[in-house]
Amino acid sequence: MRSSSVAAAASAAVLVTLASASRGQSTGGFSLDRFEPAPAGDVFFGVPSPAAPGHLEPRVHAMLDYAYRPIHSGGDTPIDLVSSQAFLRLDASLALWDRLLLSVDAPLAVSQGGDDPGIPGVEFTELAAPELGDLRFGARVRLLGRDAGPFQLGLGGYLFVPTGSPAQYTGDAEARGAFHASLGGRLGTARSSLGFLWNASGGVDFGGGPNQPQQATFGGAAALLFGGDLLQLGAEVYAAAPLGDELLLSSTPVQREDASVNAELLLGAKLRVLGGLTFGAAVGPGLTNAIGTPPVRAVGMVGWAPLPAPAPERAQASAVAGDKDDDGIDDHIDACPDVKGDPSPDPAKDGCPPADRDGDAVLDIDDACPSTPGARSAEPTENGCPDDSDDDGFHDGIDACPSVRGGPSDDPKKVGCPGDADGDGIADASDACPKLKGPASKNPKQNGCPDDPDGDGVRGAADACPNERGHSDPDPRQNGCPKFVRVSADEITTSRPVQFVVYGKTRTQTVDPVSDEILVEVRDAIQQNPDIELVEVQGHTDDSGTEGYNLRLSQQRAEAVLSWLVAAGVPREKLVARGYGFEQPLGDNRVKTGRQKNRRVQFMIIKRKGQP
Structure with missing residues (x-):
């Protein structure tokens, strides 16, 4: 070598x-x-x-x-x-x-x-x-x-x-x-x-x-x-x-x-x-x-x-060159020159799409459901498709819930089924917690909810307020409910007033720590109701003093409560503070009990999701 x-x-x-x-x-x-x-x-x-x-x-x-x-x-x-x-x-x-x-x-x-x-x-x-x-x-x-x-x-x-x-x-x-x-x-x-x-x-x-x-x-x-x-x-x-x-x-x-x-x-x-x-x-x-x-x-x-x-442009050029459907097969040998198809050794099928893939006697070129057997129909969108038993627009071949009307879904297992946002098998219409996965329950307020949706430690049917964080209480009607706060359509109400500490003659106000327990529940109510987008913290006074003095006093107290809530974790953009002075009394300012009732802070819900 x-x-x-x-x-x-x-x-x-x-x-x-x-x-x-x-x-x-x-x-x-x-x-x-x-x-x-x-x-x-x-x-x-x-x-x-x-x-x-x-x-x-x-x-x-x-x-x-x-x-x-x-x-x-x-x-x-x-x-x-x-x-x-x-x-x-x-x-x-x-x-x-x-x-x-x-x-x-x-x-x-x-x-x-x-x-x-x-x-x-x-x-x-x-x-x-x-x-x-x-x-x-x-x-x-x-x-x-x-x-x-x-x-x-x-x-x-x-x-x-x-x-x-x-x-x-x-x-x-x-x-x-x-x-x-x-x-x-x-x-x-x-x-x-x-x-x-x-x-x-x-x-x-x-x-x-x-x-x-x-x-x-x-x-x-x-x-x-x-x-x-x-x-x-x-x-x-x-x-x-x-x-x-x-x-x-x-x-x-x-x-x-x-x-x-x-x-x-x-x-x-x-x-x-x-x-x-x-x-x-x-x-x-x-x-x-x-x-x-x-x-x-x-x-x-x-x-x-x-x-x-x-x-x-390629398709247009192909048409000029003699291949109108741009399937790579010239029109003079393409058995289906107007429809893109596949090569075939059979001259009668060369350049044609598969004739009838699902075998339902409706040619694929006319079949609205070419891969699912169905019946012939005069309606082009239904020709060759199976029946639609629940008449929800999804034929039984693709409808995951063929006997119940439903809607579209990216998940083939949910096409044609009622909405179920949390995927727990309970339709949103009857799910008390449509965004939280939970088991079925005979209690409509608990149906589809987890054992403790509000995370307050009171579980299942024992929670009288399953969607509001509360406390254990021997009274079944109060078990799992907040002590001081309730949420209505337009207000977060408190059972006790918010109190303030007054320092010296300057009359500078700050929230008294004895009211912390109340404001914690106000914070939880806002956080547990994400549809609440804006709360007005209102300050009110009795008619003691001048109008200007009471407007400033009520504004200062409203701002003090707002600052407390922001420090406790409520987003600033969800709160607005406004003082009304003695413009909106609840009691008679001529008596002591009336004046006490008028000195208050209120939490008004002024905007929810979907509302102007």
Whole structure:
């Protein structure tokens, strides 16, 4: 087994012999460049796509392909028989009927060079530029899938015309052909911020003369798209494997070399602006040490290719091209040209949706419930659907409660069922606690409520006030109820007045701690009734003193209570303080008991949810 350096040196010697022989014989030399660019407009640099988008839409690009040391030998004295080779390629393609793509590639070697290996008896042919390469003509047809869809299948081929120079390693001695199949697709639309592209191909090359062996070709590529089609970042691998153990590099004189695989990796980016102006660059290493595989290859390009149209525009373009329903099947073979369908080996069903998936004798095209068997109906929204026993608008096939009228739900297990916000199985209409999950109860006030919904420690039916936090009491009518506070429709009433402490002659008021127990229950009442959105804390006085004095006094007391409640946890936006002075008396100010009744603080509910 020879080492890689010995093999490389031997290869170099063989190629020099070929180059020398080519001066007097037509059998020496061959096309060295193993990079075959994809047709103009394809998404990747070297791996061909299966797509053929558009009709009469041209695409062009100019590409510079640079290979560093495509033929070199190792050893103590490295030899670069071909130290570099750069091709300028002018490519164009034309799409027809959204199905066929015709292309041409015109390569020109603009720079190449190499070293004389100094082998005795072998005349070295100096490499020159510019030199024409082999002109390539291509054709590709998309067999399956739609343009810019997630999966496409295409079949293509190339014809290489021997316009290049075998002696200069820019062309083959005879015409060469190549066929390949391509798979590929796209995830994400032209409007998506992130998309994904993939391609894979495989084929065979043949012809080109005795120095160009037949070979199997294959490749794969993947890329991410950012900002629709603005920026593409990806990687691609392409390779060629000789079909045989040895290569016949020359027939006169006979020169053979061990078969080896050419393989390269490219990491590239493309930027698309102004509707299709494309700039691209890629670089990557050779993955093998075969003849024609450089240690490094760099590619740069600029071109024009129309960007994929949004879905509605693609559908319109497909209709013009003869595919009105945009299902990828041309109208002339589509048995249902106006309805998107699937391919079928039966010509009578090709391009049609599944005829009758639920087997109810109502074709899917007319079936309002195509996956659920039902009866035929003159009403289009009910045709082919099961009965609707409870007449709630949800047929029995999807109605989770077919005998009880209900409403819509995102949960299939609740479609057509009465509302049950807490999911405890008790309809909201009879649930005493519709937002708290609880068991059923014969007591309407406890039905659907947890054991202790107000969290006061008094559970179940023993709680006379199950939705108000209270205290244990030997009186069953008071057990679990607040001691001092009750909530009505428009007021939180207290059974004892709030008292204040008066400091000195300044008459500055603050809440007396003896009233803390009362205000705690006021706070709990507000927190346990989330529908209460605004409470007015009212301050009132008797008629002792002037009107201005009593207004200030009542306002100060209302604000003192408001501050206490905010400090205790009531949101500030739920409270407003207002003093009324002696404007709204409850008792007779001429007697002591009346004046005591008039000196008070009240908590009026002035706004609930749903109320103006």
